[in-house]
Amino acid sequence: xxGRPMTESRFHPDALxxxxxxxxxxxGLFDPTREFDACGVGFIVDLKSRPTHGIIQDALxxxxxxxxxxxxxxDPIAGDGAGILIQIPHEFFxxxxxxxxxxxxxxxQYAVGHIFMPRDDRLRRHCETVWNRIIREEGLExxxxxxxxxxxxxxxxxxxxxxxxxRQIFIARPKAIRDQDTFERRLYIARxxxxxxxxxxxKGRDIGHxxxxxxxxxxxxxxxxxxxxVKAYYKDLSDKRLASALALVHQRFSTNTFPSWKLAHPFRMxxxxxxxxxxxxxVNWMAARxxxxxxxxxxxxxxxxxxxxxxxxxxxxCFDNALEFLVMxxxxxxxxxxxxxxxxxxxxxxxxxxxxxxxxYHAALMEPWDGPAAVAFTDGRQIGATLDRNGxxxxxxxxxxxxxxxxSSEAGVLPIPEDQIVAKWRLQPGKMLLIDLEQGxxxxxxxxxxxxxxxxxxxxxxxxxxxRVSDLPLPKKPRRRKSNxxxxxxxxxxGYTQESLKLLMAPMVQTGQEAVGSMGTDTPVSAxxxxxxxxHTYFKQNFAQVTNPPIDPIREELxxxxxxxxxxxxxxxDLEGTSKLKRLEVSQPILTNDELERIRQIGDVPDNHFTxxxxxxxYPVEQGAAGMGPALDVICAEAEEAVRSGDYNIIILSDRxxxxxxxxxxxxxxxxxVHHHLIRQGLRTSVGLVVETGEAHEVHQFATxxxxxxxxxxxxxxxxxxxxxxxxxxxxxxxxEAIKRYIKAIDKGLLKVMSKMGISTYQSYCGAQIFDAVGxxxxxxxxxxxxxxxxxx
Numbered sequence: 043x044x045g046r047p048m049t050e051s052r053f054h055p056d057a058l059x060x061x062x063x064x065x066x067x068x069x070g071l072f073d074p075t076r077e078f079d080a081c082g083v084g085f086i087v088d089l090k091s092r093p094t095h096g097i098i099q100d101a102l103x104x105x106x107x108x109x110x111x112x113x114x115x116x117d118p119i120a121g122d123g124a125g126i127l128i129q130i131p132h133e134f135f136x137x138x139x140x141x142x143x144x145x146x147x148x149x150x151q152y153a154v155g156h157i158f159m160p161r162d163d164r165l166r167r168h169c170e171t172v173w174n175r176i177i178r179e180e181g182l183e184x185x186x187x188x189x190x191x192x193x194x195x196x197x198x199x200x201x202x203x204x205x206x207x208x209r210q211i212f213i214a215r216p217k218a219i220r221d222q223d224t225f226e227r228r229l230y231i232a233r234x235x236x237x238x239x240x241x242x243x244x245k246g247r248d249i250g251h252x253x254x255x256x257x258x259x260x261x262x263x264x265x266x267x268x269x270x271x272v273k274a275y276y277k278d279l280s281d282k283r284l285a286s287a288l289a290l291v292h293q294r295f296s297t298n299t300f301p302s303w304k305l306a307h308p309f310r311m312x313x314x315x316x317x318x319x320x321x322x323x324x325v326n327w328m329a330a331r332x333x334x335x336x337x338x339x340x341x342x343x344x345x346x347x348x349x350x351x352x353x354x355x356x357x358x359x360c361f362d363n364a365l366e367f368l369v370m371x372x373x374x375x376x377x378x379x380x381x382x383x384x385x386x387x388x389x390x391x392x393x394x395x396x397x398x399x400x401x402x403y404h405a406a407l408m409e410p411w412d413g414p415a416a417v418a419f420t421d422g423r424q425i426g427a428t429l430d431r432n433g434x435x436x437x438x439x440x441x442x443x444x445x446x447x448x449x450s451s452e453a454g455v456l457p458i459p460e461d462q463i464v465a466k467w468r469l470q471p472g473k474m475l476l477i478d479l480e481q482g483x484x485x486x487x488x489x490x491x492x493x494x495x496x497x498x499x500x501x502x503x504x505x506x507x508x509x510r511v512s513d514l515p516l517p518k519k520p521r522r523r524k525s526n527x528x529x530x531x532x533x534x535x536x537g538y539t540q541e542s543l544k545l546l547m548a549p550m551v552q553t554g555q556e557a558v559g560s561m562g563t564d565t566p567v568s569a570x571x572x573x574x575x576x577x578h579t580y581f582k583q584n585f586a587q588v589t590n591p592p593i594d595p596i597r598e599e600l601x602x603x604x605x606x607x608x609x610x611x612x613x614x615x616d617l618e619g620t621s622k623l624k625r626l627e628v629s630q631p632i633l634t635n636d637e638l639e640r641i642r643q644i645g646d647v648p649d650n651h652f653t654x655x656x657x658x659x660x661y662p663v664e665q666g667a668a669g670m671g672p673a674l675d676v677i678c679a680e681a682e683e684a685v686r687s688g689d690y691n692i693i694i695l696s697d698r699x700x701x702x703x704x705x706x707x708x709x710x711x712x713x714x715x716v717h718h719h720l721i722r723q724g725l726r727t728s729v730g731l732v733v734e735t736g737e738a739h740e741v742h743q744f745a746t747x748x749x750x751x752x753x754x755x756x757x758x759x760x761x762x763x764x765x766x767x768x769x770x771x772x773x774x775x776x777x778x779e780a781i782k783r784y785i786k787a788i789d790k791g792l793l794k795v796m797s798k799m800g801i802s803t804y805q806s807y808c809g810a811q812i813f814d815a816v817g818x819x820x821x822x823x824x825x826x827x828x829x830x831x832x833x834x835x
């Protein structure tokens with residue numbers, strides 16, 4: 043297992059579009075997608091929205107006082123990255139642009155972009171030509187360009203070797219665009235189009251172009267610095283005309299990463315200390331949504347935004363992209379942040395019904411971005427911070443008597459006399475600190491979330507749209523009969539062993555939990571074993587270490603949840619609850635045979651849009667091993683056609699047909715193959731994925747199926763095995779009670795497995811692929827388990 047003491051993998055929002063292909067290409071045992079780092083974050087804001095240079099000076103002092111949270115390499119003046127986000131300093135730019143020969147309109151009627159440009163003159167001229175053309179094509183007006191004055195004498199030779207050229211672009215808001223929010227949306231589209239155009243022109247090769255920020259409200263200065271070098275490098279920051287009412291700063295610590303100009307924080311809306319453990323799943327689900335999302339705010343131009351999150355980029359960059367997409371799609375900043383990092387709600391008996399309905403409704407729209415995180419965010423009008431549901435990152439704040447609010451990763455970042463402090467506290471798990479500059483006040487967490495919950499009738503929307511599997515009528519058709527094949531033959535076909543029966547399954551039935559055993563195993567890894575092993579055993583789950591602590595799922599029961607949603611996901615940008623899609627909910631993902639039959643026959647239930655199809659994942663025995671690949675192709679094609687036809691929105695992958703003449707494809711392989719195929723086709727969010735398998739009987743097998751996209755699992759052979767075990771257990775147990783205990787044990791095991799990676803919810807774990815493959819060919823993994831790390835073939 044790898045150590046993951048850090049926050050963020052080294053890719054940036056446009057890493058593949060505009061990234062460094064040389065540094066970011068896997069080499070040997072090094073894979074940049076496996077890198078993480080830890081950081082310091084802070085902000086200062088004037089509650090009364092009074093722009094001053096003092097706010098910027100204080101923010102830079104906060105940054106310097108967080109330097110111990112950053113790091114240097116062997117070169118003592120080569121920092122890992124630091125930066126500052128401020129409001130656009132209008133008076134400063136009016137004077138500077140007048141010197142350049144163009145006049146700026148009033149605040150809010152123009153935007154400023156900070157762009158890292160190639161050092162090569164010819165490449166830089168081409169990038170500027172692309173910007174000029176796309177601004178014109180997108181109906182915007184170019185005002186001019188400005189060279190950002192810098193002093194690189196404070197940088198080391200190694201940092202200067204990667205230094206970009208800094209250019210600022212000024213874009214006017216046409217009269218046809220009546221409000222600033224629409225202007226921001228048009229700028230967002232233009233930036234995406236430019237990124238795609240330059241990527242296409244150079245076929246993915248990094249030429250040194252990257253858009254740091256582009257907004258009519260905010261501006262970012264950042265780079266590969268030590269904290270004090272931010273001010274020393276950017277001459278603008280020492281100019282007393284530069285004024286802002288807020289400033290967000292970040293110091294990066296990239297112990298096991300390659301520092302980069304692009305990877306420094308703040309990003310366009312956020313700065314982040316922590317780690318998104320569910321990154322792979324979040325990226326997959328965001329990619330899958332692209333085919334089904336729509337918004338009148340974007341109209342036909344929405345296709346210009348794809349991809350929202352780029353393959354291989356950092357967790358913070360993905361989060362920034364997702365937050366920006368939601369805000370541009372019409373959500374308020376706080377609403378979007380709460381959707382991405384919700385507080386624990388499923389197990390909280392004290393939460394009022396309206397707030398619970400708010401979270402439960404949004405749970406079907408967006409899975410949590412789970413992991414230890416302190417996230418500071420701003421759009422220039424509001425600034426705030428939130429903690430993950432476990433509160434596993436520090437964040438403290440204080441309010442002064444001159445109406446300043448200071449938040450940072452630790453106390454004491456500014457020398458504020460005690461008699462000037464009117465309030466101080468820490469951010470608590472799942473809570474949010476929000477300062478609204480237009481209202482000139484702090485909005486409390488309770489007020490904010492009560493207002494969000496009251497904005498729409500979420501309880502009514504839930505009653506209209508929610509269906510629980512337990513509430514479905516019992517199937518009218520007889521339940522599928524057990525196979526007439528001998529139980530022992532089936533157990534051998536699906537990899538059961540005497541050890542799994544006696545030491546794993548029997549104790550689960552007897553006690554309702556996994557048996558306690560010693561740590562470790564002395565059996566060979568599957569790739570080196572001379573015994574046949576299930577495919578699941580080739581996958582080893584990652585686990586949280588050092589600054590990314592695991593969770594105790596027993597003591598922290600309140601924040602843990604196994605709730606799962608089956609079926610199509612609603613339009614992410616449906617702000618008014620207009621979707622007619624129903625939501626099929628299960629309280630935990632292990633289905634009994636009765637529950638599976640309820641889902642299989644759900645199409646017979648009146649006033650219900652769900653219909654299911656069962657796809658056989660076995661193939662004829664005479665085709666042998668060579669037949670598995672073509673059989674997988676057929677399964678993926680059948681799944682795709684079922685979704686495209688519009689007739690089905692739940693797929694049940696079943697190996698019930700296993701027998702002397704039918705070979706089962708490993709359930710994990712079939713599940714992941716279908717999951718990724720539908721993602722690539724843009725269809726995954728249009729369908730639910732249920733697995734009916736005889737293979738799953740141990741916790742790890744359920745965990746891998748969940749990690750690769752199974753929203754619910756029916757282990758029918760495990761239930762038949764339990765029925766056969768009952769006479770041997772020496773306890774007068776009914777089959778129903780025995781199965782209940784077994785499912786309870788599996789649920790506890792899943793919670794334990796999730797918690798080892800610092801993940802709290804099954805929704806976040808589903809599709810998150812928190813595994814490394816050991817001993818599988820990389821081409822095989824790339825095709826069927828896309829995005830999974832494999833370094834030992």
